[in-house]
Amino acid sequence: MLREFTCIMCPQGCDISVELDGTTITSITGNKCAKGEAYVTQEIENPMRNIATSVLIDGGELPLASVRLSNVIPKDRIFDVMAEIRRVELPAPVHEGDVVIHDVLGLGADVIITKDVDVA
Structure with a gap:
C-alpha cells in the first residue's frame, strides 16, 4: 500500500511516498533530508500530537x-x-x-x- 505525506519538519515541505507491506515500511522516497524519513516513520509507527x-x-x-x-x-x-x-x-x-x-x-x-x- 502506498501512503503520501507532506513533511512538516522543515521549510522544504517535501512530498514523501511511503510503501507499506501491512504495517511494515518497505520504502520511503521523496524526502530531501533525514528529518523527513524520521517524520513519516513516526507518523506510521507511533503518531504523536500536541494540543x-x-x-x-x-x-x-x-x-x-x-x-x-x-x-x-x-x-x-x-x-x-x-x-x-x-x-x-x-x-x-x-x-x-x-x-x-x-x-x-x-x-x-x-x-x-x-x-x-x-x-x-
Missing part, C-alpha cells in the same frame, strides 16, 4: 485562558485528554506557566496555562 485549547476561568477579565501540553501525546489519546481538559474550571487569576493538570492521564505531559488572566 492547544482553552479552559474556563471563573471571575476573570476573560472567560477563558489558553492552555497547551508540555509534551506530545499519542494521537489516539487526544479525545481522552480533551475530555479531561474540558472538566477544568479555574478561579482567576491564572498565570502563564501554571500547571493545570500534572501528567494528564499518565501520558507524561502537563496541561499548562499560556496566557495570564487577571481578576475582573
